[in-house]
Structures are given as C-alpha cells and as structure tokens.
Amino acid sequence: GRIKRVRTDQGDIEAEYVVIATGCWSPRLAAMAGAFIPLTPAVHQMKDIGPVPFFADSKGDIEWPIIRDMDTNMYERQHGTGLEVGSYAHRPILYTPEDIPSNAVAALSPTEFPFTQVDFDLQDEHSLELMPSIIGDENVREKYAINGILSLTPDGMPILGETPEVKGLWSVAAVWVKEGPGTGKSVAEWMVLGESEIDLHSSDIARFHEHQKSTFHVKARTHEGFNKTYGIVHPNEQWSSNRNVRLSPFYDREKALGAQFYETAGWERPFWYSCNEHLLAKFGEKVMPRTSEWEARWWSPIINAEHLQMRESAGIVDLSAFAIFDVTGPSALAVVQKLAVRQMDVAVGRVVYTPILGINGGFKSDLTIMRLAQNHFRVVTGGAHGMADKKWFSDQLPADGSAHIVDLTSAYTTIGVWGPRARDILASITKDDLSAEGFTFSTCKMIECGPLRVLASRISYVGELGCELYIPIEQGAKLWDLIWEAGKKHEMIPVGIGVYGTTGRLEKSYRAYGNELETEYNVVEAGMQTAKIKDQEFIGKEAHLRHRAEKPVTTLCSLTVDDHTSSTGEKRYMLGKEPILTLDGGPIVDSHGRRSYVTSAGSAPSLGKHVLMTYLPTDLAVMGAKFLVEYLGEKYPVTVAGVGSAPLFDPTNERILS
Ligand SMILES: Cc1cc2nc3c(=O)[nH]c(=O)nc-3n(C[C@H](O)[C@H](O)[C@H](O)COP(=O)(O)OP(=O)(O)OC[C@H]3O[C@@H](n4cnc5c(N)ncnc54)[C@H](O)[C@@H]3O)c2cc1C
Structure with a gap:
C-alpha cells in the first residue's frame, strides 16, 4: 500500500509522506495503516531526591559527572540541587501500547505509572551504599518517584525508516532523548537525499522478519533485554527467550x-x-585454546x-x-542490473558475487545472484540483513509490474x-x-x-x-x-x-556486511573494485566512478596479533570493535574523521594467528606496518599481514579453483 492522508478529528490532511514519531504509541498508529513498529512500552524507575545539602551551591543542571554504575545497573545524576537515581536493575515491567492512556484521560502524564516502591528497595540500598554521605544525609527527602515509560525493541535498537508494508509511511520510534537530534538529522537526510551520512542499517525498520513482529517475540525479547540496557553484555551473547522458532530440516x-x-x-x-x-587431541595447540573466561565464553x-x-x-x-528471493519477469535483468555493481547480463548458470551500493557509493549489501534463466535471477543473502535487502530490491521494481520478487527463504x-x-x-x-x-x-x-x-x-x-x-x-x-x-x-x-x-x-x-561493509565505506576502500566497470547504470555508479578515480582515504587491512600476553601473563584474544592505535598509543583517524577499529576478529587456525580486520588510512596501510590494539585497557602489538582483499591463506585460490 501507499500512504495518502492522515485523518484527524479536525479533518483529513493529504500527505505523500507521513512520519510516525509518537513514542510508545507508534505501534498503534502504524497498525491503522497495516504496518508494524515492533516495540513495547516498558517501565524505567527513577527517583528524584533533594534538596541535597552536598549540591546546595550547584547552579546549573549538570555540574557533577553522571555516575553510570555498571555493577548495579543504575545511574546517579545531579540535577540542580537534586539527585536523580534511575535503575535498569528492577524486574521488567512491560505494558502493551494499548495500555497507555491518551493525554485526555491520563491522570498524570500518560507515560507515567504509579511508582512501585517494592521494585526499588534494592536500588535504594545500592545507591546509599555508593553515595552514603550524599544520599544518607538525614536532610535529604524523596521529591518524586515514577514508573516512567520507555519504548523497548526486541533487539534494543531504534526503529527508523520507511515501513516495508506501506510506501511513504516512516517510523522514527524507540529513540532516546540523547539520540534525538542525531536521529532527526539522519532520518531527514534519508528521506530527502535518499541516504543518511551515518550508516543506519542496524536501526532500519526493514530488518525485522515476520516472526519478529509478533507480540510474543517483542514481549519475550524486551523482557529479557531490559536488564541488559545497562548490563555488560558479551559481544556473542545469545538470547535465551523465544528460541526454536525456525528449525532447519537437519x-x-x-x-x-x-x-x-x-x-x-x-x-x-x-x-x-x-x-x-x-x-x-588430534590438533593440540593448533586449536589456539583460550584460558581467559571472557574470551572462552x-x-x-x-x-x-x-x-x-x-x-x-x-x-x-x-x-x-540464508534469505533467498527470486527476481522474475521481462524486466528482471533491468532490476538486478540497476542494483548490482557487477555485470548481471551473464550467461544462464553464472553466479555473481556483487556489492550493492547506496547512492553515495557505500555498501547497502553484498550478496550473490544466480542467473537461472533469461528472466529469472535468484538472490541469496545473509539472514540477518535479508529482509532489508528484500525491501531495497522491491523498492526498485518497475511500476508496470514487469518484474516481481518472490521470497523463497x-x-x-x-x-x-x-x-x-x-x-x-x-x-x-x-x-x-x-x-x-x-x-x-x-x-x-x-x-x-x-x-x-x-x-x-x-x-x-x-x-x-x-x-x-x-x-x-x-x-x-x-x-x-x-x-x-x-x-x-x-x-x-x-x-x-x-x-x-x-x-x-x-x-x-x-568481508562481512555489517562488519567491514556498510554505507560509510566504499568499494575501493574495501578493496573490492574490479578492473573494469560495466557500461550499464546502477545505483551508486556516479559515486563509485569518483571513488575509483581518487586515492582511497582508507584501506581495509588484515592484521595479525604479534603477542597476546597481558600484564598478568595470561594470553588474551580480541573479540572485535577494539581501537587500533599508533605505536605511541594515539588514535588513528582518517581524513573523513573515521577512527580505525577492529571490524572483525577471530582465529586463523591454519596460520596459527589471531586475525583482526580494520580500515587504516591508506598511507598507513602497508604490509608489515606495526600498530597496537587496545583490549580491555591493555595494548598488544599487531602487524599488517594483508592489504586490501589479498587472502592470508591460499593467496592464489588454488583450493577453491581446484
Ligand atoms: C524516567 C525516564 C528517564 C529517562 N531518562 C533519559 C535520559 O536520561 N536520556 C535519554 O536520552 N532518554 C531518557 N529517557 C527516555 C526518553 O524519555 C524517551 O526515549 C523519549 O522521550 C522518547 O521520545 P519520543 O519523542 O520518541 O516519544 P515521546 O516523548 O513519548 O513523545 C511522543 C509524543 O507523541 C504524541 N502522540 C501520541 N499519539 C499521538 C497521535 N495519535 N497524534 C499526535 N500525537 C500523538 C504524544 O502525546 C507524545 O507527545 C527516559 C525515560 C524515562 C521514562
């Protein structure tokens, strides 16, 4: 469908584009148009205490640092002469969007429910233990306490972008105050220019698979996720709720x-x-065992x-x-040609691995397309990003119905x-x-x-x-x-x-989409450019041609860790997202302001090395160059072992081509 107008009690408003930015009410508005914004209203408890004698001379709102106490999942925040104490440690208290009253009937603010002290008893103890002289002052009183409502999503990320169900209907939901200005700017760019400066794929509303839109899934994951809001979450931590939903035949x-x-x-x-x-036993030390509990987890x-x-x-x-969808019909070739960087007018039976670009020449995806017949292409892409890919492909279908997409996942x-x-x-x-x-x-x-x-x-x-x-x-x-x-x-x-x-x-x-490949990096920087470029037009071509003509600002490299020994003598293994530093410990920033960090990390057992992928400013991307990686507060030496896409193992691809 396509959005046409908004009906209000004051009459209809014709609109080509409508943005739903109504916080925890958003799912109800989306449902009116047949779209899904999968979030749930959840309680976040906060107490405002004061006046606190310790802050008596404070004039501004925030003069003292905000304490984020990771051990107790709480924060303490000076606010004028008061102190706000908030918690993500209490039991998850979830509502449905239908439970939230309208402004007209709400006794308090509609997103404020009566405070349930029993859920905060432990938090009172914890905050007192942390700040006995401030909170324990006998003159301090409780000013206000609320069960305030937040919007929680099943994966903890915001919900931004055009809904896959209704053209022209956009969501800007599950956004915190602190992200509000940046989100507003980015979504405005996305709507007006077709793409935001910052990569938003992890917040894209198109990411959800059908089952992930179910009330059950949203409730289960937000219930589990609430206490992770402030928790220390392992990068590979798995969800335990709502599992066994999609089972393979094996x-x-x-x-x-x-x-x-x-x-x-x-x-x-x-x-x-x-x-x-x-x-x-057969491979012994070659399996690169890890003794540290964190990395062995x-x-x-x-x-x-x-x-x-x-x-x-x-x-x-x-x-x-894998997400699998077929593009068929007389215009099927034109559709895939418009999306793929690589030549798609290939013989039937060819498999093409291709970047898919946004208008600025950054990565929207990378995937394979098989030509199964003259007018029949099969697209195979990763499950996690599959639904967003499907929307991007569907968005390019001609209006005359001469090409179709069938989801075969x-x-x-x-x-x-x-x-x-x-x-x-x-x-x-x-x-x-x-x-x-x-x-x-x-x-x-x-x-x-x-x-x-x-x-x-x-x-x-x-x-x-x-x-x-x-x-x-x-x-x-x-x-x-x-x-x-x-x-x-x-x-x-x-x-x-x-x-x-x-x-x-x-x-x-x-490379992996979402790790190395995202809209903020281009094909040349990722080392994935081919010698020739096809004559046909494709999305992002103009930018891509420009990128090919310029020296890349940054270049994707593979590093190996030279010494894993930490200060305690235990060997440590990076897990990804760590900063790469110069030998004197300084940050590495390219001329576009992008910091070098580990995009992927893991064992390379055939090489007996731990490998880190990272973008380095091109002048630093030199074989054998030495840097440091910072991991949990310590620095470890690393060496550039590969520049661009040259494989570290079997560099001539003998195995794959044999
Ligand atoms: C106790 C507490 C503390 C918090 N502390 C922080 C913090 O420190 N930092 C931070 O970043 N975030 C914090 N948050 C989260 C933050 O308040 C929310 O994430 C933010 O307010 C969400 O903004 P929003 O505009 O999306 O939704 P809302 O602020 O809920 O606004 C939605 C608006 O839509 C309107 N609306 C609903 N239906 C309709 C309709 N049909 N037509 C027209 N209008 C409609 C509503 O009246 C409302 O005004 C806190 C939240 C709580 C509860």
Whole structure:
C-alpha cells in the first residue's frame, strides 16, 4: 500500500509522506495503516531526591559527572540541587501500547505509572551504599518517584525508516532523548537525499522478519533485554527467550551430533558440534585454546578443530538461514542490473558475487545472484540483513509490474559441502559432471543426487573446493542423509557457523556486511573494485566512478596479533570493535574523521594467528606496518599481514579453483 492522508478529528490532511514519531504509541498508529513498529512500552524507575545539602551551591543542571554504575545497573545524576537515581536493575515491567492512556484521560502524564516502591528497595540500598554521605544525609527527602515509560525493541535498537508494508509511511520510534537530534538529522537526510551520512542499517525498520513482529517475540525479547540496557553484555551473547522458532530440516540430526545452537533471524544454527571434540587431541595447540573466561565464553576450541579438519578433508555446513528471493519477469535483468555493481547480463548458470551500493557509493549489501534463466535471477543473502535487502530490491521494481520478487527463504534450504574431498563426496552421489572443467567456479547447475534434483552453486565463503546445494525444504533431510553417508569414507565432519562466519572467511579476507561493509565505506576502500566497470547504470555508479578515480582515504587491512600476553601473563584474544592505535598509543583517524577499529576478529587456525580486520588510512596501510590494539585497557602489538582483499591463506585460490 501507499500512504495518502492522515485523518484527524479536525479533518483529513493529504500527505505523500507521513512520519510516525509518537513514542510508545507508534505501534498503534502504524497498525491503522497495516504496518508494524515492533516495540513495547516498558517501565524505567527513577527517583528524584533533594534538596541535597552536598549540591546546595550547584547552579546549573549538570555540574557533577553522571555516575553510570555498571555493577548495579543504575545511574546517579545531579540535577540542580537534586539527585536523580534511575535503575535498569528492577524486574521488567512491560505494558502493551494499548495500555497507555491518551493525554485526555491520563491522570498524570500518560507515560507515567504509579511508582512501585517494592521494585526499588534494592536500588535504594545500592545507591546509599555508593553515595552514603550524599544520599544518607538525614536532610535529604524523596521529591518524586515514577514508573516512567520507555519504548523497548526486541533487539534494543531504534526503529527508523520507511515501513516495508506501506510506501511513504516512516517510523522514527524507540529513540532516546540523547539520540534525538542525531536521529532527526539522519532520518531527514534519508528521506530527502535518499541516504543518511551515518550508516543506519542496524536501526532500519526493514530488518525485522515476520516472526519478529509478533507480540510474543517483542514481549519475550524486551523482557529479557531490559536488564541488559545497562548490563555488560558479551559481544556473542545469545538470547535465551523465544528460541526454536525456525528449525532447519537437519535440526534433529544436528542436535544428535551435539550442535551448540546460535540464533540468527530466528533460525537455530549450529555454531560448533560437540561430536568433534575428539579432534582437539588430534590438533593440540593448533586449536589456539583460550584460558581467559571472557574470551572462552560463547566460544569453543572445537570451532578451530573443525576448521582444520575441513581444510584436511571436508565439512558439511547448514546454511538454512540464508534469505533467498527470486527476481522474475521481462524486466528482471533491468532490476538486478540497476542494483548490482557487477555485470548481471551473464550467461544462464553464472553466479555473481556483487556489492550493492547506496547512492553515495557505500555498501547497502553484498550478496550473490544466480542467473537461472533469461528472466529469472535468484538472490541469496545473509539472514540477518535479508529482509532489508528484500525491501531495497522491491523498492526498485518497475511500476508496470514487469518484474516481481518472490521470497523463497522458507521454501528452500541450503547445505554447504567444502574441503579438498568435497568433489569426491558429491561425485559419489551424482552422475552429473562435477569436474573442474565440467563445473567451473562461479557457476551453478541442477544436478541429480539419488532421487533429488538439487541446485548446486560452486562458490565458497571458506576458501575451499565445494559448493552450496539448494533444495526444497521438505527434501533437505534426505539430501543431508545422502551427503552424510557419502562423507563417511572421506572423513567429512559437520562444521558449524563458527568456521563459516569467522575463521574460514577471515583467513581468506572475505568481508562481512555489517562488519567491514556498510554505507560509510566504499568499494575501493574495501578493496573490492574490479578492473573494469560495466557500461550499464546502477545505483551508486556516479559515486563509485569518483571513488575509483581518487586515492582511497582508507584501506581495509588484515592484521595479525604479534603477542597476546597481558600484564598478568595470561594470553588474551580480541573479540572485535577494539581501537587500533599508533605505536605511541594515539588514535588513528582518517581524513573523513573515521577512527580505525577492529571490524572483525577471530582465529586463523591454519596460520596459527589471531586475525583482526580494520580500515587504516591508506598511507598507513602497508604490509608489515606495526600498530597496537587496545583490549580491555591493555595494548598488544599487531602487524599488517594483508592489504586490501589479498587472502592470508591460499593467496592464489588454488583450493577453491581446484
Ligand atoms: C524516567 C525516564 C528517564 C529517562 N531518562 C533519559 C535520559 O536520561 N536520556 C535519554 O536520552 N532518554 C531518557 N529517557 C527516555 C526518553 O524519555 C524517551 O526515549 C523519549 O522521550 C522518547 O521520545 P519520543 O519523542 O520518541 O516519544 P515521546 O516523548 O513519548 O513523545 C511522543 C509524543 O507523541 C504524541 N502522540 C501520541 N499519539 C499521538 C497521535 N495519535 N497524534 C499526535 N500525537 C500523538 C504524544 O502525546 C507524545 O507527545 C527516559 C525515560 C524515562 C521514562
């Protein structure tokens, strides 16, 4: 649908664009138009105490630092002669948008519910313990206490952008006061110019999958997430609520193999398998064990053992979380051509890995597109960003209906088989030609595996010989079983996403959307430019041509950590997002004001190194250059081991092309 007008009690207002910025009421307004803004009103308790004798001479609102007490999930904030004490430690108290009264009928402010002291008893103790001389002063009185209402979202991020359901209807919801000005500026840029200066993908309303819009999901995740608002959350921490929503056809088999499941886009994905534990003895120190509890949390050395075994024999990988959609119709080529940087007018059976750009030449996505027929393209992209990609593609469809998008995410499942023995394994279950000449890299074709017809695509995100196999979801288990049986002779193991998403790709310097790739970086900076550029127009081409003509401001590099030893003697392993510093400890900032930080971090077991990806100002992006990485307050030496997209492992791609 498309927004046409807003109906008020004073009459209708014609409007091409409507922005819903009505806080916790937003879901109700969106629902009137058939759109979803998945947030829930949640209580945040705050007490205002004073006047506090200690602040008697304070004139301004904020003269003293705000205390953010991470151990108790609380803050203490001087406000004139008073002190505000707020908490994110109390039990989650959630409402529904329908519970929030209108201004007309609300006794207090409509977003203010009566204070429930019992939920704040412990917080009173904690704040007193922290500031006995200030709060414990016998003259201090409680001025006001509220159960105020915040908007919480299932992943803790704001909800910005045009709703996928209704054209012209925008959301600017779940925004805090402190983010208000920046959010206003960014959304205005997005609406008027087509893109904001700051990358907003993690707040994009188009990110939600269908099940993530359900009231159940929103309640479950906000209930769990409330206490994380101020908590110290591990970067790989998994949600425990509302799990097992999307299960692949292999789920029971994986469970029996001891899969440790992580969730993405609602899918349960094996991260590693305990059945591979015996490989730890085989590979010994090569699995790069971690002794520090923080880095060993949400991680297992089995990931690195799976990695090494896959590089020796083969691994089977569950890729069910891919988002898959077909673009069909007479204008299908024109649509994908307009979106993709790479040439899409290729032979049927070609697989094209391509950046997808925004108008300023930064990354909107990176994904693969298979040409299945003259007017039929299959787009395969990561689950987490899949729905936003689908909206971006849908936005480019011609108005005359000459191209369509069909979402096949829940219709197809995908299995990856990779490793030096992958060809032998697959050749034993198909008569189709899988030879190096008969099935070349970056091509796809239908093959028969026993009773199944399978779409095989010869690509790899782990840098090994092998392919992705696409099959209707109800036939997935049968395909798994065929491969499993065939793999026994070849020491094939189940391999988790820990290898697929981190160790395998980092050794090959493969970029990941949302880590290295976002709108704030361009193709040349990411080292992904091709020698030639296609003649056809595509979104972002003008900017891309400019970027190609200029010297890049920054260049994506791979660093290796030279020494992991901390001041206590324990070896520490960075997890991502850490600052990269000069040797004298100074920050590194490029001429566009972007700081160098770790975009991805992880083991490279084949190299025996811990690898960090980072953008460095181009003059500093030199092989062998030395820097520091700051991790939990200490600095560790690192060396540039790769500049641009040159792989650290198998740099000539012999394995993948064999
Ligand atoms: C106790 C407490 C302390 C907080 N402290 C901080 C802090 O320190 N820092 C910080 O950044 N944030 C803080 N917040 C969060 C912050 O207050 C909110 O995130 C922010 O107010 C949200 O702004 P908003 O404009 O999106 O929504 P709101 O402030 O809720 O405004 C929404 C407006 O929409 C109007 N509206 C609703 N329906 C309609 C309709 N149909 N038509 C027209 N208008 C409509 C409402 O009347 C309301 O005025 C705190 C919140 C609480 C409860």
